[in-house]
Amino acid sequence: MPKKSSLKVIPLGGLNEVGKNLTIFEKDNQMIVVDCGIMFPDDEMLGIDFVIPDFTYVLKNKHKVKAIIITHGHEDHIGGLPFLIKEVKAPIYATKLTLGLIKIKLSNASQKNLNFIEINPRKGIEIGPFFIDFFRVNHSIPDGIGLIFKTDIGNVVHSGDFKIDQSPIDGKVTDFSKIARAGDEGVLALFCDSTNAEETGYTLPERDVGKTLKEKFIRADKRIIVATFASHIHRIQQIMDVAHQMGRKVAISGRSMLKTIRISSELGYLKVPEDTIIPITKIDEMPVKKVVILSTGSQGEPLSALNKMALGEHNRVQIMKGDVVIISASPIPGNEKAISNTINMLINQGADVFYESIAGVHVSGHAAQEEIKMMIGLLKPKYFIPIHGENKHKTQSAVIAEEMGLDKKNIMIAQNGSILKMNTNLCRVSGLLNLKTIYIDGIGTGNVEDMVLKDRRHLSRDGIIVAVLAIDEAGKKIVKDPDFVLKGVIYIDDFKKVVKDCRNIIISSAQRAFDQDITNAATVEQYINENLEKHIFKKVRIRPIVSTKVISV
């Protein structure tokens, strides 16, 4: 019997953080890319739009890529595609709704002749050495799937993002039968969504939110404004249904919300009751008791519809006393303060605001501990690799796997770039790719270097002083007294004195340089800079960026 080739699984993202998910499956020199997402910037990434995975390894091997498979349509799974498909020509496989959302995303991409292949989750597909079977999962967007890679060395399962909902809004339950069958065949390794591994018990069913929404709708006697994720089609379905039952019309605010409602209606995923949607321009003609406004901004995003309402800057919706605002979402880590600010401003404008911590107006789309256990119990994997989470989530997921009886040494806390090499009955980390953080800013074609970010952090703390001085190199003299540009620097009485001192320091530094026969502009600049920085810190205990330009005329 010939030796079986090994399988390499390399997660490029999604393992050190929540976001920019991308996992490579490689066997016999053929490669499948699973998901290609973005990550939203944290507080330290000043001015950054988002982060994409470091594709270098994929690009180096781009001739090997046979397929890009997307598990569902969230930004952290599809947002990086415009960057990947510029270089990698491979068919994109996804379920119907996911494909619809991908097509919108790629409609601006320069790339032509893209090959989209719709996945029917009931039917597996063969790609090179892989037979890939799919199983439906529940999540906070419809049409999500998990993947079973059936290979000659065993089954390897990728859970996708999942929760287990016994009565989902679209009636499509998690496909226990397929999962159980894979488990019976034997599973070498499970890559398992661990986003919610800190939560005990089970994640509540989506339908529970519908019940709470209905209670809130029954009590409201003014307008109702509901903010949620634009892609949360089942939530939107429930809002539409409750509005319809209560005889209210729904106006939509926010571009992404309009876009996903259009595409998911066209594809049959959202069933808007007849005559329910009205243009936002019509809301002022309606009795307040008949109006629902469905809006973006559930994360307190500065430019979102809800935040504009909170600021009193929305061009169509002025918050009125007694408006009921329901924030049907939970904070993505890092957004807590922004959401609180939005809530506080809405209350200040007279709205009654309901949000997660005081009202059951949201449930998660990710599996809690008991659901992770169920997935492990059905699949009985030999190796367990927590994915989609920070270290702390992966650690909790590992604790669960151990409780489920897995051998501790077979639970692998991997990092982005880990090369997991698998053979029959065996999985080990055989290497680590050196990955960079790829920041996207501005027009998005270029990336922001760490140096630029470091400067931005510095600028944001203490500001910048640019000093300008014209000298006569030959005559060794100052032609024009120094001038300054100051931005973001504290400017107080004391500091005015500091600026005057700075002037003197520049002049004396330049003079001293001349005295030593230093006339080269760059050297004089350096000389002045050092003295200036020292002086400013000594006087006012701040460290702005100091940059001197000496012009030799």
Place this chain on the structure above:
Amino acid sequence: MPKKSSLKVIPLGGLNEVGKNLTIFEKDNQMIVVDCGIMFPDDEMLGIDFVIPDFTYVLKNKHKVKAIIITHGHEDHIGGLPFLIKEVKAPIYATKLTLGLIKIKLSNASQKNLNFIEINPRKGIEIGPFFIDFFRVNHSIPDGIGLIFKTDIGNVVHSGDFKIDQSPIDGKVTDFSKIARAGDEGVLALFCDSTNAEETGYTLPERDVGKTLKEKFIRADKRIIVATFASHIHRIQQIMDVAHQMGRKVAISGRSMLKTIRISSELGYLKVPEDTIIPITKIDEMPVKKVVILSTGSQGEPLSALNKMALGEHNRVQIMKGDVVIISASPIPGNEKAISNTINMLINQGADVFYESIAGVHVSGHAAQEEIKMMIGLLKPKYFIPIHGENKHKTQSAVIAEEMGLDKKNIMIAQNGSILKMNTNLCRVSGLLNLKTIYIDGIGTGNVEDMVLKDRRHLSRDGIIVAVLAIDEAGKKIVKDPDFVLKGVIYIDDFKKVVKDCRNIIISSAQRAFDQDITNAATVEQYINENLEKHIFKKVRIRPIVSTKVISV
């Protein structure tokens, strides 16, 4: 009977946010200032150290100030004192521990001859038209009090920060008897801590944390590192006690922790078991099973001891595999992400980390809903004013007061600067002071203007381009080609081309200005700036700050 004078209560801080608490009580031209705290900056306040209340009204009336009373020793109640006492000469009243902490804070202040008066919570004091009685409360620092202002128009109660703990570590329970007595006499208005008004039920007792800590200590077979608030003396007491019981020694890391442990031991608030504390320099000589490191950094603060350990940059403590790290605190809103980052880094270094969401290693120091109800029930105030909270907390507190039977129109959601005017049986908002946000940065004597903050935000997003050009005004010509300072600006291939374009734009703009006989440097600068900004945005869709310096030589 002569008409009784009215009482004005003016909160200058603590009502629009959590932090910078300060409330003025004014009657018969005599004024008492209660608390004087700082607020920590939010994400938008780039480079700011902290925010203090706008004292303008107090300073204008400084001759009226008869007393500064501090309810407890937390920074959001004492941190603003160094700024206030520069101008206001009044005795500072506080309980023993609170005074100890204040004295440390003011030890660097230039102000001499400060008058400190120790409060004995059992004995009220008379100051001008007020008889002020005190009642002990429980909180996350010992020696906290609430205040009862007994005046000829009625009793007005300020709760301080409180929770109700039936079995506090120091045995000093909330003084129900005094509170009930005030309630029996009749209470005109209650200013009530609402920080935790979103939490249902009761806040758990501090002792519960001790039990969980003990469980963790029993299981640990390596070093234990516990991070908590430096001022949480009862928590520190429990850590010391458990360490002692388990035969471990405690080393302390973090300047503020060392400071509060010293002062609270000296004053008898912390009872360190004999031979329990060891210098941090000795930990490497001890068996790992014998070591506890008590550390600052429970909020993920960048320069804290715990964060340095997480980064591998602590000069004494290198995290070892199996070290147990217990973060005995909950995130202050806005710090969630920073704490997560610290946790993830610690896990990455091999530590087993326990924190609030997965282990009961912290309880709050503020009253939850049932405790707020108890306070209202005992005091039976006619008017209810929620304090210490954002709008959303105040709103929840108001809901509770209404449930307790208070008249809705007597529940007052006030803002910072609201002038609450009270007469016998009456309270109304009679005005609003126009308050500014006072930012403290650098050496702290000056304040950062909004303009500076706006610049910092702008710099942090897109960076800055300073262009420098020397011209000959008389000769109407460019003496030296333009030069640039770029900081925080994306710098990619495309952008290099943009810089080249910019050079051309500057030259042609200057030339066009000369052609129109514009040679004045400032006007030429403006002319160039406008063209440059437009061009850069058109080409790369970013808006850095653009500033041109034209030097006329």
